[in-house]
Amino acid sequence: MQSGLSVRKIVISGVLGAIAILLGATRLGFIPVPFIVGDATIMHVPAIIGGILEGPIVGAIIGTIFGVFSFLQVGAPMFKDPLISILPRIPIGVTAFLAYAALKKRNEYLALIVSAIVGTFTNTLLVLGMAVLRGYLTPAVAGAIVLPFGSAEAVLAAIIVVAVVSAWKHLESGHGKSRI
Amino acid sequence: MEDFEYLRHVTIGQYLPGSSLVHRMDPRAKMIILFLMAAAVTVNMSYTANIILLVVSVVYVLAARVSLRYILGGVKPVLPFMILLAAMQLLFYGNQFIGPNLQNVVLWKWWIVNVTTGSVQLVVISILRFLQLLLLASLLTNTTTTTELSHGVERLLRPLARIGVPAHELSLVATIALRFVPILAEQLETVAKAQASRGAELAGGGPLHLVQSARRLAVLIVPLFMDAFRRSEDLILAMEARCYLGGKNRTHLIELRYNGIDYAAIAANLVLAVWLIVYRNRFPF
Amino acid sequence: MSIDVGGTGREPLIELRSLEHAYLRGTPLETPALRGITLRVLRGEALGIIGRSGSGKSTTVQHMNGLLRPIARGQALVYGQDMADPGLDIRTIRQKVGLVFQHPEDQLFERLVGDDVAFGPLRMGLTLDEARDRVRWAMDAVGLDLAAFKDRFTFSLSGGEMRKVAIAGVLALKPEVLVLDESTSGLDPRGRRELLALMRRWKEREGLTIVFVSCNMEDIAALVDRVCVLDQGRSVLEGQVREVFSRPAELQQYGLNAPQITEILVELKERGLDVDPRCSNVAEAEEQVWKTLST
Numbered sequence: 001m002q003s004g005l006s007v008r009k010i011v012i013s014g015v016l017g018a019i020a021i022l023l024g025a026t027r028l029g030f031i032p033v034p035f036i037v038g039d040a041t042i043m044h045v046p047a048i049i050g051g052i053l054e055g056p057i058v059g060a061i062i063g064t065i066f067g068v069f070s071f072l073q074v075g076a077p078m079f080k081d082p083l084i085s086i087l088p089r090i091p092i093g094v095t096a097f098l099a100y101a102a103l104k105k106r107n108e109y110l111a112l113i114v115s116a117i118v119g120t121f122t123n124t125l126l127v128l129g130m131a132v133l134r135g136y137l138t139p140a141v142a143g144a145i146v147l148p149f150g151s152a153e154a155v156l157a158a159i160i161v162v163a164v165v166s167a168w169k170h171l172e173s174g175h176g177k178s179r180i
Numbered sequence: 181m182e183d184f185e186y187l188r189h190v191t192i193g194q195y196l197p198g199s200s201l202v203h204r205m206d207p208r209a210k211m212i213i214l215f216l217m218a219a220a221v222t223v224n225m226s227y228t229a230n231i232i233l234l235v236v237s238v239v240y241v242l243a244a245r246v247s248l249r250y251i252l253g254g255v256k257p258v259l260p261f262m263i264l265l266a267a268m269q270l271l272f273y274g275n276q277f278i279g280p281n282l283q284n285v286v287l288w289k290w291w292i293v294n295v296t297t298g299s300v301q302l303v304v305i306s307i308l309r310f311l312q313l314l315l316l317a318s319l320l321t322n323t324t325t326t327t328e329l330s331h332g333v334e335r336l337l338r339p340l341a342r343i344g345v346p347a348h349e350l351s352l353v354a355t356i357a358l359r360f361v362p363i364l365a366e367q368l369e370t371v372a373k374a375q376a377s378r379g380a381e382l383a384g385g386g387p388l389h390l391v392q393s394a395r396r397l398a399v400l401i402v403p404l405f406m407d408a409f410r411r412s413e414d415l416i417l418a419m420e421a422r423c424y425l426g427g428k429n430r431t432h433l434i435e436l437r438y439n440g441i442d443y444a445a446i447a448a449n450l451v452l453a454v455w456l457i458v459y460r461n462r463f464p465f
Numbered sequence: 466m467s468i469d470v471g472g473t474g475r476e477p478l479i480e481l482r483s484l485e486h487a488y489l490r491g492t493p494l495e496t497p498a499l500r501g502i503t504l505r506v507l508r509g510e511a512l513g514i515i516g517r518s519g520s521g522k523s524t525t526v527q528h529m530n531g532l533l534r535p536i537a538r539g540q541a542l543v544y545g546q547d548m549a550d551p552g553l554d555i556r557t558i559r560q561k562v563g564l565v566f567q568h569p570e571d572q573l574f575e576r577l578v579g580d581d582v583a584f585g586p587l588r589m590g591l592t593l594d595e596a597r598d599r600v601r602w603a604m605d606a607v608g609l610d611l612a613a614f615k616d617r618f619t620f621s622l623s624g625g626e627m628r629k630v631a632i633a634g635v636l637a638l639k640p641e642v643l644v645l646d647e648s649t650s651g652l653d654p655r656g657r658r659e660l661l662a663l664m665r666r667w668k669e670r671e672g673l674t675i676v677f678v679s680c681n682m683e684d685i686a687a688l689v690d691r692v693c694v695l696d697q698g699r700s701v702l703e704g705q706v707r708e709v710f711s712r713p714a715e716l717q718q719y720g721l722n723a724p725q726i727t728e729i730l731v732e733l734k735e736r737g738l739d740v741d742p743r744c745s746n747v748a749e750a751e752e753q754v755w756k757t758l759s760t
Contacts, residue, residue, distance in 0.1 A: 005349040007419045014356025015412045019404065021361050022368065025254075029397050031390070039261070042397070049405070061350070065357055072317040080222065080309055152390055159394040164405045167576065167620045178579030178615045179587075180597040184532065185489060196493055250493050367571070373532045374572040377564040378634060379556065379588040399584075402574040406620070 005057070013058045016046040017065035024069050031152065040152040043070070044092050045160050048119035051093030052100045052112070052165060059093015066092075078136040088126030095122040109162060116161040117154045124150035184369050184376075196322045201441065202244035203323045207332030209442035214320050216453040221312050226463035227301070229456050230308040236452070237315040244323050251318040266303045270295060321358070330355035331436055356415070364408060371403045478642055478674060479506035479529050479562070484539035485698075486524055498524040500698035501539070506642065511668050511675040513685040513706070516695030517720035522678045523567075525695065526644045529676065530562040531555045560589065563640030567647040569631035570624060578622070578630050579615030585638045596637075603637035604630075606671070607663060625656050636667075643667065644676040649684055661688055682724040686710060686745030694719055711743040726750050 020043055023029055029042035047066055051059025067086030070079050079085040096119030103111035128142040128149075197203075202210070221233055241248055255262075271293050284298040321329070330351045337347035380399050486499040499521045506512050506529070514522050527533040528541045534548055535541045541548040543558055566572065575581035582603055586596040601611045607629040614622075619630065632648070645664065649657045661684060667673045679685050685692060685706070692709050694702035696719040702709050710716070713723040713731055722728065723745075730742040730750055740753045 005346050007424055008416050010349050010352050011356060011412050011416045011419070014353045015360050015364075015408045015415075017353065017357035018360035018364055019408055021357060022364050022404075025361070026365070026368070028368075028400065031393055042401070061353060065353075072313065080306075080313060082222075155390050156394045156397070159391070160398060160401055163398050163402050163574075163576070167402055167406060167574075168409050170618060170621045176577045176616055176618065178577040178583075180579045180583045180593060180600055180615060247493055253492065370566060371572050373527065374564075374566045374569065375574075376532060377530055377559055377566075378572075378585040379559060379638065380584070381588075399574050403572055406573075407571055 009054055009058050012050060012054050013061040013065075016050045016058075016062050020044075020046040020062060020066040021069045024066075024073055029156065031156070040149060040156065042153070042156050042160055044089070044120060044123045044153070045116075045157050047089070047093040048096040048116055048157060048161055049164060051095075051097035051119065052115055052161070053168075056094040056097045059097050060090050061093075063089040063092040063094075078131055078134075081134060081136070083134060084127060084130045084136070088130055089123065091126065092119045092123050095119055109166070112162045112165055113158045116158040120154040120157045121150050124153065184372050195325050196246060196250075198245055198323065200243060200245045200323070202240065202319070204441075205323075205445060206436055206438050206442045207324045207328040208336055208436060209438065209446050210320055210324060211329075211332050211336065212446055213449045214316050216449050217316055218313065220453040220456040221309050223457055224460050225301075225305060226460065227304070227465045228463040229460060230305055230312070232456070233312050234308050237312045237319075241315050241319050244319055246319060246322050248315075251315060251322070254318070255314070262307075266307065269303045269306065270299050272299075326355050326358045329358065331432065331434075335436055360408075360411070363411070364404065367407050368400065368404055371400055371407075375399050475507040475509055477505040478508050478544060479676075480540075480542040481505075481525065481528065481700075482540040482542075484525070484528060484535060484541055485537040486521075486528070486533060486535070486539075487537060488524075490536070498698055499539075502695070502698070502700045504693045504700050504703055506674060506676055507691075508674055509668075509672065510691060511664075511677060511689040513689035513692035514676065514678045514695065515680065515682070515685055515692060515721060517680065519697075520695040520719075521698040522695055523646055524698075526564065526646055526676060526678055529642070529644055530564045531558050532564070556589075560638050561640055562642045562644065563635040563638055564644045565632055565635050565646065565648050567650055568628075569635070569648065570627035572634075573619050573627060573631055575619055577615070578617045578619050579611075581619055581630060582615075582633045582637050585634055589638065599637045599639065600633070603633040606636050606667065607633045608659070609633065625652065628652070628656075628660075640673070642674040642676065644678070646678045647680065648677075649679065649681065657684065664688055680721075682710070682722060682745075686724045686727075694721070696720070706745060707743040710745050 023041070023043045023046070027039075030039040031041075043066055044063075047059050047063040050062040064086065067082075067089035070089065071082055071085040073079070096115045099118040100111045100115035103114055124146055128137065128146050131137040132139050132142045217233065217237070220229075224230060224233065238248070241251065284296050286294070286296045287300070288295040324332070333354055334347050334351035337345060337350065341347045381396065481502050481504050484499055484502040485497075487495055487497045489495050502521065502525050504512075504514075504525075514525065516522050524533065528535065528548065529543060531543070531548055531553065536549070544561060546553060546558065548558075573581050575584065579600060582600045583596045586599045587593075591599065600615070604611050604614065609626070609629055614626075614630070619627070622630065628648075635643070649660055652660065664675060664677065665688060668675050675688070677685065677689055689706055691704060692702075692706050693700055694709060694716070701719060702712075702715070710723045710727050711731075713728055716723050723731075726747050727742060727745050730740050730744060730753075733754070734740050734742050738754070739757050740750075744750050744753065
């Protein structure tokens, strides 16, 4: 491929990007958290999944789409600053990919869970970090919310990422143990 | 009562057919103007500038004959959150003084509550900014088809191709994303209805029941992703079957050309934006 | 226009009266979907709803379990309850009236088959044991063995199997009325025959009332007693299958064809053969033709 972007990568980036936009527009998965920076969301999850399934470039592209939409969307005013809404979102899919690649030989599920956590905290840390740097939040406030916020989103992300990726990749053939 | 019409909320990405002046402008011109206005919006902290920008945005929307109510309807779901946010900014952010030419006067101080003219300004400006950007961004997508948008983005990015940026491919990603949002929204609606029919509760649940909320979400999200993946595979196959090979040497059936109105509009906005940016600290109010 | 041939004395479980509906009301994209639907679903019957694409079939049946409510003109009564009442107990309605969407396999989300089918019963508050019995019954009703399938991974099944799992998931709620919206679409001929046979079984053995939405005339003719024809959001014909289907000219007006066998009989009759075109069953038609030819 001339440019390193195969048809597959183009399409997956676009479609998962569409999901990110949809999750944002419909506010699906927005869990109200009593902090002023916004609700806990799963809008970053498509970037994580894209990074896991198709690699860091796709993850970065989806992260960018997420960022641009976050910039354009109704929400906390600090997101109207592109350095807060767009820039920190680009590495989400990249770090998720790296975490997944590092761990998948050991245990696929572990790799997915860690990847979801890493991707989520990339988002949280970079966004809050930029917010402090740009003066929207004091370090005290940022420090107070990074853990509860990040953990909430990480739990959501991990559950969704495992459910989706294991379903799509038919990770197992054979049997599990149903509740009934 | 439940609302399954997710499509209702997707107001930013939806093209609304029309024949206004704005509809007929070159998409590149529209995007350049959006960019200029966004820059002006981002750096302007004064009341005057923001009111000017808001009025200009509203005028553009009216010129395009797009319904203001429709665009503002996208705000409804977020309204309670925004009100809460505004209240917090008003009460606690007294020291985040942003006005260029005004004094920060304390209006009411008590414990950690610190209402000042600065915090009032912060709240008002934040709201105005967000309205401006909402109107302008919606305007762009409501008056420009996804094909035009992708052409426009690609032509604008083309100069960057010399340093290796795959302009055509990226604009295709954008096209696909925009095109799929309404499709997936409809699919989401179907899945939501199917699960509701089985007794799934799709709303409610507080912030503390995280795992439960995630499980409830999974009922919608997993089928959504699976459907997206299936459609992706079909699209990939279709593109490969047509020997799609990427952007090199691709030409288009209809090439974009600027006309007089585009130049005039760009020029006018350029002047406005530059004036607002350069003089941003000179506004008295 | 109704050509209902004689009441059957059965109570109407669902009644729609001049029902209207529009999508995306209040937005520039508002589209009217229903302009006046009047029909009844009687206990124990199999009712077919046919119409070309866009005639409002799906919108109509979504009023039957409360996914859509009458917000414009018209009335919808389900088990005697007014669906426009905001204080309605929707859970009971959804348990009594089960709705299977088109491509129901798209709604599967659990990793394991058993968990997905058990989703409904568990949400209803059944214990694990009670749920297991329900799931066993439901999977048996679609022809899947509980023990063999419950621990399988949902997304590793074939398309047809996934569809059965999805339908079992709805059956597991033990509805009294089962609405199937184009459930045979996308199936190969064998899959279709299988599903139609199952539907007949549900009606006859389990006593389910069935509402079957389809564009496929042969499927409808094979399964239902009465049929309602929709056109552009209006109900235009309602009556016994034989009667409605024996009017191919009128059906064509609504973008539909009568079953092929009916059209053949009409043609034969026009050419002088003494056959009764009010017949949509190939075997019956064959008998008729033999009889006529041998006299």
